[in-house]
Amino acid sequence: MAAAGKPVQDDPKAPCRLYLITPPVFETKAFSEVLKAALGAGDVACVQLRLKDVTDDHIMRTADALMPLAQRAGAAFILNDRPDLAQALGADGVHVGQDDMPYAEARRLVGPDAIVGVTCHDSRHLAMEAGEAGADYVAFGAFFPTATKDAKSRAPLELVSWWSEMMTVPQVAIGGITTANCTPLVSAGADFLAVSAGVWQHAEGPAAAVAAFNRIFDDIARQ
Numbered sequence: 001m002a003a004a005g006k007p008v009q010d011d012p013k014a015p016c017r018l019y020l021i022t023p024p025v026f027e028t029k030a031f032s033e034v035l036k037a038a039l040g041a042g043d044v045a046c047v048q049l050r051l052k053d054v055t056d057d058h059i060m061r062t063a064d065a066l067m068p069l070a071q072r073a074g075a076a077f078i079l080n081d082r083p084d085l086a087q088a089l090g091a092d093g094v095h096v097g098q099d100d101m102p103y104a105e106a107r108r109l110v111g112p113d114a115i116v117g118v119t120c121h122d123s124r125h126l127a128m129e130a131g132e133a134g135a136d137y138v139a140f141g142a143f144f145p146t147a148t149k150d151a152k153s154r155a156p157l158e159l160v161s162w163w164s165e166m167m168t169v170p171q172v173a174i175g176g177i178t179t180a181n182c183t184p185l186v187s188a189g190a191d192f193l194a195v196s197a198g199v200w201q202h203a204e205g206p207a208a209a210v211a212a213f214n215r216i217f218d219d220i221a222r223q
């Protein structure tokens with residue numbers, strides 16, 4: 001995804017890219033340093049700020065600290081759940097789930113140039129609906145068990161290969177993805193891997209995780 005504007009993953013041969021999701025809870029100053037190191041370790045397409053049960057003011061202050069770090073590294077800054085705040089912040093985009101708000105309402109709030117991504121769980125139908133409506137990417141998951149979220153669905157690998165063969169709208173795979181289990185998703189044609197714990201809790205640290213994901217992407221792209 002471009003740092004500003006629309007995703008650029010419409011080349012079917014483009015390598016898979018990393019989409020970072022912030023940890024469920026963090027202290028902004030300390031996490032800024034961790035994020036900087038992670039972003040310096042390899043290509044990152046997007047950083048999604050995903051905060052639950054906090055005030056709007058907390059989201060805005062956290063975004064003010066993290067957005068410049070992401071954008072300076074060439075990553076798009078995406079806000080989870082809140083198109084209204086994404087618009088107010090001037091974020092590059094927003095991610096909405098099926099229980100957040102309809103795609104069309106999110107688009108109306110953020111305008112035509114921002115990225116809007118939509119959770120589609122394990123559903124071809126939801127994804128085709130979102131893609132036809134104009135979503136910039138569709139997100140499938142969870143592909144693996146995850147402690148980050150009580151995920152509503154488990155998505156099969158075949159969904160990734162089917163979407164990749166049939167559709168041009170970029171797809172994001174999410175849920176329990178690590179450097180140890182991601183290879184089949186990348187080989188099946190995922191355009192982006194959205195990862196939280198697999199980066200922030202990697203045994204060798206977040207920067208090593210970003211570097212390792214990128215080595216896997218590069219190896220598969222060369223095959």
Ligand SMILES: Cc1ncc(COP(=O)(O)OP(=O)(O)O)c(N)n1
Pocket residue numbers: 019048050080081095096097098099100117118119139140149172174194
């Ligand atoms: C890239 C990406 N994919 C899926 C989700 C999940 O969104 P949602 O279903 O709305 O659940 P929450 O993340 O809001 O708990 C996501 N955030 N990002």
Ligand SMILES: Cc1ncsc1CCOP(=O)(O)O
Pocket residue numbers: 021141142145146147148149151174175176177194195196197198
């Ligand atoms: C937000 C979200 N939506 C489906 S699974 C998930 C959690 C992603 O985090 P992790 O990479 O730690 O499983």
Ligand SMILES: [Mg+2]
Pocket residue numbers: 080081095096097100
């Ligand atoms: Mg949501």
